[in-house]
Amino acid sequence: MTPLCWQLDPRNQGIFLFDGKYISAKGKKVVVIGGGDTGTDCIGTSIRHGCTNIINLELLPEPPRTRAPGNPWPQWPRIFRLDYGHQEAATKFGKDPRTYEVLTKRLLKSTSRYTLLNIQHLKFYFITLV
Numbered sequence: 001m002t003p004l005c006w007q008l009d010p011r012n013q014g015i016f017l018f019d020g021k022y023i024s025a026k027g028k029k030v031v032v033i034g035g036g037d038t039g040t041d042c043i044g045t046s047i048r049h050g051c052t053n054i055i056n057l058e059l060l061p062e063p064p065r066t067r068a069p070g071n072p073w074p075q076w077p078r079i080f081r082l083d084y085g086h087q088e089a090a091t092k093f094g095k096d097p098r099t100y101e102v103l104t105k106r107l108l109k110s111t112s113r114y115t116l117l118n119i120q121h122l123k124f125y126f127i128t129l130v
Contacts, residue, residue, distance in 0.1 A: 025049035031117060032056045032097070033104050043085030047092055054089055056097040057104055057117075061124045 025046035032042045035058050046054055063080045071078050082096070089097040101122040108116035 025051040027052055029053040030055070034059070035098070037083075040083040040085035043097060044088050047085070047088045054093065054097045055099060056086075056089075057102040057119065058098050058100045059103060059122070060100065062098075062100045 026049045028046075028051050030042075030046040030051045030053065032039050032046070032054065035056065039056060043054060043056060063078055065080050067073075067077050067079060082090075086096050086098065089095075101124060103120045103122055104117055105120055106118040107114045108118060110116070
C-alpha cells in the first residue's frame with residue numbers, strides 16, 4: 001500500500017507525476033481511509049488506474065437515508081450519499097466500497113510496502129442530554 005492520494009494533491013504534482021515515477025493503483029488492492037470529496041477522488045482515481053479491489057474505511061456510522069429530526073433545514077443535510085467514486089466502484093466490483101464504523105489504528109509494513117492495517121470496529125451510541 002502506497003500513498004497514492006498524496007500525489008493527487010495539485011501542490012505535489014510537480015514533485016512526482018511529471019518525472020514518470022508516480023504511484024499507480026494498477027493491479028493493486030486499494031484501501032482508502034476516510035471519506036468526503038478526497039476519499040471519493042481516491043476511489044475514482046484508483047478504479048481508473050485499474051485496481052483489482054477497493055475498500056473505503058469510514059470512521060462514522062452510515063448516515064440515514066433521510067434527514068433526521070435533529071438535522072433540520074437550514075443545516076447541511078447529513079444523509080447518505082452515493083458519490084461518483086462509490087458509483088464507479090459499485091459498477092466495477094458489484095458493491096459500494098464503504099465499510100462504516102472502522103477506526104484505523106496503525107499501518108503495518110512488510111519489507112518496503114504497507115501490507116496490513118490494524119483496525120478496530122466501533123459502535124456509536126447517540127444519547128440526548130437534557
